[in-house]
Amino acid sequence: MTSYRTIDIAREVGIHVNTVRLYEQIGFISVAPRSANGYRIFSDKHLYQTKIARLIVHGKWPGKPIRNSGMKIVRAMKEWDLIGAHQYARDYVKAINEEQEKALVAIKTLENWGNNIYASSKVETYNRKQTAAIIGTSPEVLRNWERRGLIKVPQKSNKRVYSSLEIERLHVIYVMLQSNYKIVEISERLQLYDKEIINKIPNEVNQRRDEHISNMRSHWLEVSDNALENAMKVLDLLNEIFQTLHL
Template identity: 40%
Template sequence: MYKTKEIAALVGLHPNTVRIYEEWGFISPVPRQANGYRIYSNTHLFQLKVARTLFRCEIVQGDIRKKAREIVYACGKEDFTKAEQLTIYYLTNLEHEYNHALSATKVVEKWLKEDSTVSSCTYSRKEVALLLDITPETVRNWERNGLITVPRLYNGKRVYGERELEQLRVIRSLRSAHYSINAILRLLRRIQQPSPDIIAILNTPTDEEDIVSVTDQLGKSLLDAIADAKDTLDLLHEKTTFQKR
């Protein structure tokens, strides 16, 4: 039996966080003593360990965070078999996201190796958006964020050539893999280095980046989340195996 401060110390959380986790249903309802103090069991300790492990990595792109919460909610209901099944599904999704992120870097490598001969074909913003199956506003947003500079005609109208089209295709691939605008901008600024390490550049923020999010180092964050999911699966497998005895 544990008091709030004791169980919080065991899992490395603030006591207020433990209380919030109970309020959110991350752990089972906690009985009170006559004086109102909470008394936690070993089941609560296990539930908190699962939550702490899954939330170590602050990865938030897509619905990854939602899937992690579903596992914790299942633990809060003491349905550890369901939590184990959800964790297997969660891990599979994380590995898919990581492979998708790696595949996007292959598009960059192909782009760097391609013949840079300039074609006479030109396109409007609407036309390149249609070719890439994105909206013109998305293209405009990438321009505003400095991901691409588009030449203009004498009348000020932007004109996209094959070079710009291919660069937009690379940007689209990286964004679809959930790389952040900052990470892509960092890559495009350093891409002309001799033999650039594309994955390292995408996952290593520079000192000039004041605010860094998890998707600014997506590959590392996904690998951290995969490791946490495997640790969670080990915890749950041990729990469900013990319950079946």
């Protein structure tokens, strides 16, 4: 089996030697044995672990669900659970595609709001638990968004009732949070699309709103495409391991 020094791993992956040490320290890769003089001795296993961890954690923030899905692969690789890592990698691709679809829906919603087109509130309604499942979050998160003033939800018989109007707003909030917007920033931007003021805002604000939509689209297309490209590289590396080890 090939052995590597820290600098060899760093050169193979294209990272700094301190990053290799950090990956070991925080548990992205297995702890390397030491030589008699105290130097780390890495193996092919460590090389693959480092390559895969780098593909998953490097780059712009892709949103918490994507990051969490990717970290399952990293943890499986640390334990050298190749079967689990391969399954998690397939789930990772699925998660990226799902989050990209949510982002595109949210962006289309913002475009519709900019043209004064809103979902109807006079259609089928859902309770908080059902709505959380649709959005891909938890009921407590929805409560928090309401407490923070991001959305007002009508009540019926003292229970929150979510229609398509509320759900499309929740989709936008969800995607903006995954884009790393702060709560106050989301609140400010949502005001640019509120139905009550959409026809009253000046042209320069309309222009700023359009720039916001364009920036969100560019961000998610770039980030999700990069994440998907790296996810496919992870799958290729796992297939390479299986072929090399004849698994």
